[in-house]
């Protein structure tokens with residue numbers, strides 16, 4: 001009954017904490033003062049005056065802050081010691097429905113007793129102002145704590161694009177849902193999305209694109225083609241490869257790249273190559289072998305040369321077919337291998353031999369020793385007083401003779417006899433070995449002396 005009474009009361013009445021009413025109560029208090037009504041116990045409120053409730057006096061109920069009385073608030077102490085009328089109560093007051101706030105919604109509550117808090121949230125496309133609390137509280141005077149301006153419209157930053165422009169109409173401000181479209185200047189290409197939209201968090205989605213420098217179509221080639229036919233715009237670093245129609249040779253660089261000379265503008269790294277009919281004739285090098293063997297050679301083809309035995313290559317061993325049909329480096333030649341004039345110490349060429357600085361392969365020379373010198377006895381020679389040597393295909397001679405005195409031979413002979421004698425005497429092997437080592441050294445020294453003699457001549 002109290003609850004329904006409360007509901008029917010207009011809200012503004014709730015707000016009046018100091019409403020007074022007179023009620024007469026009939027009470028039968030036990031232990032009360034003579035001729036007075038008892039002091040009633042009232043939660044969240046008290047009577048005024050607070051005591052000396054003599055018969056016939058009146059009192060009014062005052063509720064605590066935030067509380068409102070239910071029932072008549074003026075009471076009369078009857079002569080029978082009872083209060084008239086029914087003792088009222090104090091109940092927690094309420095706030096009206098919280099006020100509407102621009103661009104914000106309230107949390108979904110229905111009753112708002114004193115102390116209740118309500119939180120606002122900004123609607124889609126709006127955002128809470130910085131350092132503002134979106135909470136309001138129902139105060140003890142049944143009003144809501146002050147609610148400042150809470151929400152502002154979400155704005156996206158004005159989009160900027162270098163080397164391009166907005167094709168959609170420009171706006172002073174961009175709020176949620178706004179769309180913007182872009183286009184790049186000529187020779188620039190758009191990277192990213194052509195159309196973007198301002199999203200509820202104040203960001204552009206997808207992100208603002210940018211315009212990138214590009215190369216235009218690559219240089220044209222006649223009688224050929226390139227790999228960049230499908231598009232007109234080529235980003236930095238793009239490679240385009242050229243090729244020629246069947247039978248023609250590509251002269252020049254096979255590829256061009258989109259690059260930059262000045263760090264600003266992009267250009268192709270060079271002109272297109274040419275497609276030309278290029279044929280180099282089969283190279284003619286006498287006494288040479290060449291690989292590969294062909295009748296004609298296309299542009300860029302290489303040939304390797306080597307000479308037949310007895311001939312030596314003069315020039316580069318490899319040559320390439322150039323765009324003008326010539327070979328580069330120039331073709332080599334095969335020159336016969338020559339042997340130098342042979343020298344023999346204490347010997348000379350026989351008068352029948354032709355004296356030359358260089359001898360061709362297969363040329364022969366015949367030696368004889370000077371007077372008092374002889375070929376070694378053990379040497380294999382055609383005759384005792386002449387020695388023939390032949391120029392070999394590698395530029396060396398067959399073995400040349402030695403000319404020595406008879407004593408030279410006798411020395412060695414003596415040594416051999418000596419060794420034999422030592423051997424026959426039963427010298428121990430270890431000692432013999434030492435003797436032979438000495439012998440070897442002796443012979444080596446003799447040999448060196450002989451060579452030195454030859455050099456000094």
Ligand SMILES: *[C@@H]1O[C@H](CO)[C@@H](O)[C@H](O)[C@H]1NC(C)=O
Pocket residue numbers: 052054
């Ligand atoms: C109570 O009320 C009577 C009559 O109004 C007065 O004479 C008396 O002084 C009061 N007593 C107190 C304690 O206020």
Ligand SMILES: *[C@@H]1O[C@H](CO)[C@@H](O)[C@H](O)[C@H]1NC(C)=O
Pocket residue numbers: 139141143
């Ligand atoms: C209610 O109380 C608050 C805080 O005490 C005060 O600022 C406000 O003015 C009061 N409202 C009314 C209507 O009395």
Ligand SMILES: *[C@@H]1O[C@H](CO)[C@@H](O)[C@H](O)[C@H]1NC(C)=O
Pocket residue numbers: 262264265
């Ligand atoms: C880039 O190209 C433009 C247009 O061709 C020209 O005006 C500009 O001077 C060039 N920039 C540089 C740094 O060469």
Ligand SMILES: *[C@@H]1O[C@H](CO)[C@@H](O)[C@H](O)[C@H]1NC(C)=O
Pocket residue numbers: 310361362
């Ligand atoms: C040298 O002689 C050999 C054998 O008679 C012959 O096969 C070779 O062709 C000759 N070389 C030259 C360069 O005349």
